[in-house]
Amino acid sequence: MPEEKEITVQNYLDYINNKKLMGSKCKKCGTFDVPPRKLCIKCNSTDMEWVEMSGKGKIAAFSCIGVGTSFMVNKGYSMKKPYCFSVIELNEGPMISGQLVGVDETKPDDIKINTPVQVTFLETELQGGEIRVDLGFEPV
Numbered sequence: 001m002p003e004e005k006e007i008t009v010q011n012y013l014d015y016i017n018n019k020k021l022m023g024s025k026c027k028k029c030g031t032f033d034v035p036p037r038k039l040c041i042k043c044n045s046t047d048m049e050w051v052e053m054s055g056k057g058k059i060a061a062f063s064c065i066g067v068g069t070s071f072m073v074n075k076g077y078s079m080k081k082p083y084c085f086s087v088i089e090l091n092e093g094p095m096i097s098g099q100l101v102g103v104d105e106t107k108p109d110d111i112k113i114n115t116p117v118q119v120t121f122l123e124t125e126l127q128g129g130e131i132r133v134d135l136g137f138e139p140v
């Protein structure tokens with residue numbers, strides 16, 4: 001049996017780097033958390049396990065940003081080429097945030113709340129050649 005990784009945010013980020021969206025599931029009451037937690041928010045149980053999320057959900061909120069972080073500016077985003085940041089409600093229940101891709105960022109009125117989306121992993125090559133992986137979501 002593979003060794004169970006400890007439930008930490010660092011391991012969660014390592015999973016994302018390997019293009020896996022993992023969360024924790026409470027063995028007692030079945031509540032999911034993303035990022036994972038050692039302690040269930042619902043029943044305080046510490047009997048948690050890693051589970052891979054379906055990556056499917058729907059848009060709960062979003063905003064299109066023209067003046068972004070330096071990381072996003074370096075990726076070429078600007079007032080003329082805004083990007084959208086979204087909060088997604090996963091089918092399993094947890095809310096997570098990530099960049100919304102595959103939409104027309106210049107027409108935010110066309111982006112609808114509750115649109116079904118699927119997780120995607122966005123790779124950025126950093127200085128020095130290291131690859132950074134970020135969560136993204138795109139309409140399905």
Ligand SMILES: [Zn+2]
Pocket residue numbers: 026027028029030031040041042043044045
């Ligand atoms: Zn629980």
